Amino acid sequence: MTVGVLALQGDFREHADVLRTLGADVIHVRRPEELAVVDGLVIPGGESSVMDKLARAFGLAEPLRARIRSGLPVYGTCAGLIMLADSVLDAIVGQESLGGLDVVVRRNAFGSQTQSFETDLDIPVLGADPVHAVFIRGPVVESVGPAATALATLADGRVVAVEQGNLLGTSFHPEITGEYRFHEYFLSKVRARTLAA
Numbered sequence: 427m428t429v430g431v432l433a434l435q436g437d438f439r440e441h442a443d444v445l446r447t448l449g450a451d452v453i454h455v456r457r458p459e460e461l462a463v464v465d466g467l468v469i470p471g472g473e474s475s476v477m478d479k480l481a482r483a484f485g486l487a488e489p490l491r492a493r494i495r496s497g498l499p500v501y502g503t504c505a506g507l508i509m510l511a512d513s514v515l516d517a518i519v520g521q522e523s524l525g526g527l528d529v530v531v532r533r534n535a536f537g538s539q540t541q542s543f544e545t546d547l548d549i550p551v552l553g554a555d556p557v558h559a560v561f562i563r564g565p566v567v568e569s570v571g572p573a574a575t576a577l578a579t580l581a582d583g584r585v586v587a588v589e590q591g592n593l594l595g596t597s598f599h600p601e602i603t604g605e606y607r608f609h610e611y612f613l614s615k616v617r618a619r620t621l622a623a
């Protein structure tokens with residue numbers, strides 16, 4: 427079982443560290459040949475418009491779409507969630523997402539870097555203990571389509587974590603807080619799919 431971290435831009439090293447701590451074999455994915463051998467993929471936080479440009483420049487965008495469509499387990503944090511969203515509001519001109527998650531997200535929904543914040547979230551699918559969530563210019567999920575499920579909401583009802591089959595997305599960054607349960611949950615999807623193959 428090999429897990430990839432999309433390593434075009436953003437905090438891919440932090441994700442790779444968490445996944446390795448959890449015992450996964452991790453590779454950085456920058457080329458289609460690397461994408462072809464992974465059993466699961468994390469798309470990190472960073473800047474989605476840059477990630478999109480680089481994914482297209484590296485010939486990765488279409489192979490990524492194809493693997494997402496074929497059921498590859500993928501976990502996207504922040505910019506990674508934007509990449510997975512079927513529809514993106516406040517995107518820069520010409521920005522494309524990969525899609526897969528039946529959601530509409532709004533980029534930079536919480537304001538600028540200085541308005542970044544932390545909060546605790548109840549996420550029943552991960553157990554009873556609250557999840558400490560750090561938001562850094564994160565997106566909000568403005569609407570959740572029928573194929574997707576909201577996993578976490580802020581006190582004001584805004585959705586910040588979603589799941590759809592093998593796809594998982596969070597507006598926040600578990601990879602920088604020592605919160606391993608999302609990565610464990612993602613790895614359990616990778617394991618289940620690998621065993622079923």
Ligand SMILES: NC(=O)CC[C@H](N)C(=O)O
Binds near residue numbers: 472503504562564565
């Ligand atoms: N921390 C993040 O990943 C920020 C996401 C960034 N605002 C974007 O649009 O991609």
